[in-house]
Amino acid sequence: MAKLSKYDLLITGGRVLDPANDLDEVCDIAISDGYIEKVQKEIDPSFGKSVEDWTGNWIIPGFIDTHVHVGGPRSTWDPALGHQMLALAGTTTAIDFGCIPEQIPDGLLRKGAGLNFGGIMVAIPEITIPNDHPTHDQTRHIVSDVLKRGALGIKITGGYYPFSPEITSRIFSVCNEFRAYAGYHVGTKETGSRLDGLQEVPSIIGNGRLHVAHINAYCRGSILEPDEECKQALSLLSQYEDQLVSEVHQAIPNGTQGLCDKNGEVLSDVAKNCLKLKNYEMTADGIRQAIKDGYCSVMKQTGDTVGYIKGEDALNMFEELDTNCPLSFPVNLPSSAFNLTTAKKPDGNFIVDAVATDGGSIPRNIAIDSTMALVKFGALSPLEVAIKLSYNPSKMIGLKDRGHLSEGARADITVIDPQMGKAVASYVDGDPLLKDGNILKNGGRWLVTKTGEQEAITSGLDYEILDFNSSKLYSGYKD
Numbered sequence: 001m002a003k004l005s006k007y008d009l010l011i012t013g014g015r016v017l018d019p020a021n022d023l024d025e026v027c028d029i030a031i032s033d034g035y036i037e038k039v040q041k042e043i044d045p046s047f048g049k050s051v052e053d054w055t056g057n058w059i060i061p062g063f064i065d066t067h068v069h070v071g072g073p074r075s076t077w078d079p080a081l082g083h084q085m086l087a088l089a090g091t092t093t094a095i096d097f098g099c100i101p102e103q104i105p106d107g108l109l110r111k112g113a114g115l116n117f118g119g120i121m122v123a124i125p126e127i128t129i130p131n132d133h134p135t136h137d138q139t140r141h142i143v144s145d146v147l148k149r150g151a152l153g154i155k156i157t158g159g160y161y162p163f164s165p166e167i168t169s170r171i172f173s174v175c176n177e178f179r180a181y182a183g184y185h186v187g188t189k190e191t192g193s194r195l196d197g198l199q200e201v202p203s204i205i206g207n208g209r210l211h212v213a214h215i216n217a218y219c220r221g222s223i224l225e226p227d228e229e230c231k232q233a234l235s236l237l238s239q240y241e242d243q244l245v246s247e248v249h250q251a252i253p254n255g256t257q258g259l260c261d262k263n264g265e266v267l268s269d270v271a272k273n274c275l276k277l278k279n280y281e282m283t284a285d286g287i288r289q290a291i292k293d294g295y296c297s298v299m300k301q302t303g304d305t306v307g308y309i310k311g312e313d314a315l316n317m318f319e320e321l322d323t324n325c326p327l328s329f330p331v332n333l334p335s336s337a338f339n340l341t342t343a344k345k346p347d348g349n350f351i352v353d354a355v356a357t358d359g360g361s362i363p364r365n366i367a368i369d370s371t372m373a374l375v376k377f378g379a380l381s382p383l384e385v386a387i388k389l390s391y392n393p394s395k396m397i398g399l400k401d402r403g404h405l406s407e408g409a410r411a412d413i414t415v416i417d418p419q420m421g422k423a424v425a426s427y428v429d430g431d432p433l434l435k436d437g438n439i440l441k442n443g444g445r446w447l448v449t450k451t452g453e454q455e456a457i458t459s460g461l462d463y464e465i466l467d468f469n470s471s472k473l474y475s476g477y478k479d
């Protein structure tokens with residue numbers, strides 16, 4: 001007698017890694033209406049309308065990348081290409097770390113690849129905010145406006161557009177007041193995008209809350225030996241664990257900007273630090289020499305993706321763009337990424353919450369690959385892969401029904417081939433997203449706060465409301 005199909009989809013045979021439920025076992029997963037119904041051994045395959053067998057692969061809750069770029073003031077490529085680049089890497093949810101709010105719905109509509117997507121607005125004086133010294137009232141207006149426009153909060157990029165310590169502090173404290181997401185690439189007008197910028201964080205936030213981006217970027221050996229910088233960074237993060245959330249990325253190339261002033265002096269603190277690390281002049285000529293020597297690459301769109309060019313081609317593009325050119329230097333140290341990713345507190349929890357990519361349209365969406373390499377190296381357990389890539393990120397941003405595979409959770413899943421150390425498939429809401437190297441969805445779901453709901457409705461996109469009161473960032477926070 002034919003049985004009734006009870007489930008929309010059965011994912012069978014994979015090794016299920018679900019740290020929230022302390023589960024590391026070969027199990028089957030039953031999904032209906034986009035949610036997990038059941039995870040158990042050997043569910044009768046005739047119960048599934050469709051059955052996908054992932055024997056030999058690892059099944060983790062969908063990869064949540066808390067730091068990507070699919071927007072921002074970049075002009076030499078279409079940053080929305082990042083949607084596809086992320087989907088191909090096995091991502092199911094991502095947060096743009098420095099966009100203009102309107103870029104998120106625009107990107108989802110034009111180039112969306114079926115991901116859950118939110119973004120925080122980059123604060124750039126005279127471009128995204130009126131000036132570099134907003135009053136308290138102006139700052140309140142800025143933050144509430146940003147939330148209304150559908151962004152999740154604000155990012156300050158101290159390595160590019162630093163504010164005074166006082167204004168930096170003001171912007172984050174207003175974000176905290178509104179329970180908006182507060183993201184920080186460290187550095188003020190008094191410090192830099194280095195360890196000194198990180199060490200300034202406690203005085204900036206007072207009792208407040210903050211997501212400190214890419215800790216690895218402050219441990220490149222700009223001030224002390226890299227190992228010592230890692231040690232001091234980890235000590236600070238441990239000391240302020242109740243107030244800070246953080247991530248690392250593990251790609252060696254960074255992404256930065258070559259723009260020089262009329263005297264040929266490099267403007268961005270990040271690019272200056274990169275040049276200085278290898279004793280180049282911090283000028284347009286210094287960049288030219290670094291390109292000729294192969295130390296500096298240029299990022300360029302080719303077709304539907306973004307990659308690196310070097311040598312003569314890179315130099316030509318740098319000249320064509322009159323120095324306003326996206327550059328990359330191989331400055332991120334594998335040893336720092338390793339130390340920061342694997343370091344734990346005495347209670348066994350990680351000091352740095354998550355592995356992110358700082359990728360998207362920047363071609364370095366390698367978080368799954370590099371985290372899997374740490375398993376091969378013996379530095380992380382399989383369950384810890386799921387902690388770093390999904391469980392902890394879900395908590396950082398308060399996505400309660402993701403990051404785990406409990407009954408009733410959203411059926412967002414990433415499938416990893418442990419031999420290749422790569423994502424081979426993904427599901428969002430129980431629908432296949434990545435399969436056989438192809439992206440099967442477009443559009444996506446816009447993540448907004450309650451204040452941004454009207455904007456989300458107007459966009460016509462599917463949307464979801466995040467409440468940061470449920471996030472680790474604001475856990476236990478009172479004004």
Ligand SMILES: [Zn+2]
Pocket residue numbers: 067068069097213358
């Ligand atoms: Zn970034």
